[in-house]
Amino acid sequence: MNWLRDELKRAIPPLIEKWQPIMGVVVKKFFVQKMKTRWGSCNYTQGNVRFNSELAKKTPQCLEYVVVHELAHLLEPSHNARFHSLMSQFLPNWKLIKAELNRVL
Numbered sequence: 001m002n003w004l005r006d007e008l009k010r011a012i013p014p015l016i017e018k019w020q021p022i023m024g025v026v027v028k029k030f031f032v033q034k035m036k037t038r039w040g041s042c043n044y045t046q047g048n049v050r051f052n053s054e055l056a057k058k059t060p061q062c063l064e065y066v067v068v069h070e071l072a073h074l075l076e077p078s079h080n081a082r083f084h085s086l087m088s089q090f091l092p093n094w095k096l097i098k099a100e101l102n103r104v105l
């Protein structure tokens with residue numbers, strides 16, 4: 001299963017490169033690790049983002065959604081109205097992708 005994790009590690013940097021200038025954020029470092037309850041997390045103060053290695057089993061669209069979600073946390077740390085409007089601005093169909101992502105874990 002390790003090759004999946006490596007694929008994921010290779011798939012993430014181009015997405016970060018793509019979205020950083022669009023969103024006006026800078027990711028200092030990213031990590032891929034096994035997570036029990038979340039698809040990703042973001043350290044707002046340190047500029048680090050983490051991705052669940054299980055994302056390797058999901059579609060590229062789902063991965064991109066999680067990247068945009070975690071990058072949006074660099075702008076807004078909590079899941080408030082501002083966060084949701086940022087998501088809608090950058091990824092108008094994010095709710096559909098989120099539903100797809102969480103359909104089967």
Ligand SMILES: [Zn+2]
Pocket residue numbers: 069073079
């Ligand atoms: Zn979040």
